[in-house]
Amino acid sequence: MDVRQAIAKHVATLQRARIDAPRLECELLLAHLLGITRTQLLAELNRQLPTRLTSRLGKMVARRAARVPHQHILGTVSFRGHEIRVNRHVLIPRPETEQLAEEAIRRLATIEKPRVLDIGTGSGCLAISIAAEHPSARVDALDISRPALAIARKNALLNRVASRLRFVFGDSRSYLPTRVRYHAIVSNPPYIPSAQISRLQPEVRDHDPRLALDGGPDGLEFYHAIASHAACRLRSGGQLLLEIGDSQAQSVRHLLTAQNWRVEKILPDLAGISRIVVATLPDP
Ligand SMILES: C[S@@+](CC[C@H](N)C(=O)[O-])C[C@H]1O[C@@H](n2cnc3c(N)ncnc32)[C@H](O)[C@@H]1O
Incomplete structure (x- = not known):
């Protein structure tokens, strides 16, 4: 899965959970995981994500969908x-x-x-x-x-x-x-x-x-x-x-x-x- 696909998948999850600004939140979580800024992330939409990282992202998005603030997820x-x-x-x-x-x-x-x-x-x-x-x-x-x-x-x-x-x-x-x-x-x-x-x-x-x-x-x-x-x-x-x-x-x-x-x-x-x-x- 690449960055673009991961964003599309998880934005849909956050939308279903009625999170405001789902795309922004998803990008922030993914940028944090990759250790880059959101701007850098948007310049790397075709970057391939290792499975280990997509599974961590999935867990983070699930917590956010359960209304845990993203600041607590990132710490x-x-x-x-x-x-x-x-x-x-x-x-x-x-x-x-x-x-x-x-x-x-x-x-x-x-x-x-x-x-x-x-x-x-x-x-x-x-x-x-x-x-x-x-x-x-x-x-x-x-x-x-x-x-x-x-x-x-x-x-x-x-x-x-x-x-x-x-x-x-x-x-x-x-x-x-x-x-x-x-x-x-x-x-x-x-x-x-x-x-x-x-x-x-x-x-x-x-x-x-x-x-x-x-x-x-x-x-x-x-x-x-x-x-x-x-x-x-x-x-x-x-x-x-x-x-x-x-x-x-x-x-x-x-x-x-x-x-x-x-x-x-x-x-x-x-x-x-x-x-x-x-x-x-x-x-x-
Ligand atoms: C609204 S938070 C502000 C925290 C931080 N200053 C900020 O602006 O993000 C209020 C803080 O007051 C503390 N607090 C609550 N009751 C208190 C009390 N009786 N005496 C001293 N601190 C108290 C809470 O533990 C909490 O950390």
């Missing part, structure tokens, strides 16, 4: 160009969160040796990008999930930033590290209202950890906690950058201002949905 995601390994213990990093990283990195760029706290680090994608893209940044990365912290640590080593990251186990609702006053606190906390989780698409509902999704009855539990506990962990002029869920902008703005934060900006994502909140504290 890795590119986040701002950094390789981030993922497994069932961590949320698959999303493109919206790349925007949060970008905003934080831009705001920290002129600060020498900035100290940053990442609340709910998961795979470590935010903490690692900040450390990788700001050569003197030191980041504390907090999570309540020990298996998530284990993979975040591996990702830090993989991206050669482990010496500037400190992983902290704890419940952010009642504890934030006290040793340091931070220039910035970033967080993409769980923000899905509990009752909505069962209605999410299977890739998310069945494969992202519930701990990474569940934001309590109204989805705002973590924003309330951050609004009340983060202020005393920031140094003067420090900034809070939060990712928020669809239609949470006004609620998050209100709960922050009620705790004396100044909401400087709410940035939209690429779909135009308010997604990133930037808040600061008034001068003492």
Whole structure:
């Protein structure tokens, strides 16, 4: 079987399973197996595939047809160009969160040796990008999930930033590290209202950890906690950058201002949905 035939066969399987963009997904799986880019794959449509490889591809496609996210099948995601390994213990990093990283990195760029706290680090994608893209940044990365912290640590080593990251186990609702006053606190906390989780698409509902999704009855539990506990962990002029869920902008703005934060900006994502909140504290 050649590349063209393999794609045709497996696209049909993915179509039957109602996977969006079946051809793209199939090409990504095959390119990964061959260790080449998708563009290279498309230039090699007549390449013959050994049986060993077509059988591995068949198994991968069967998993994808069963709605396992392709990031879990490949075990890795590119986040701002950094390789981030993922497994069932961590949320698959999303493109919206790349925007949060970008905003934080831009705001920290002129600060020498900035100290940053990442609340709910998961795979470590935010903490690692900040450390990788700001050569003197030191980041504390907090999570309540020990298996998530284990993979975040591996990702830090993989991206050669482990010496500037400190992983902290704890419940952010009642504890934030006290040793340091931070220039910035970033967080993409769980923000899905509990009752909505069962209605999410299977890739998310069945494969992202519930701990990474569940934001309590109204989805705002973590924003309330951050609004009340983060202020005393920031140094003067420090900034809070939060990712928020669809239609949470006004609620998050209100709960922050009620705790004396100044909401400087709410940035939209690429779909135009308010997604990133930037808040600061008034001068003492
Ligand atoms: C939405 S995920 C974000 C992961 C990663 N920062 C990202 O953007 O892809 C939220 C993370 O918060 C962690 N978490 C949930 N409850 C927590 C708590 N009470 N204290 C600290 N971390 C918590 C979860 O384990 C999960 O890793």
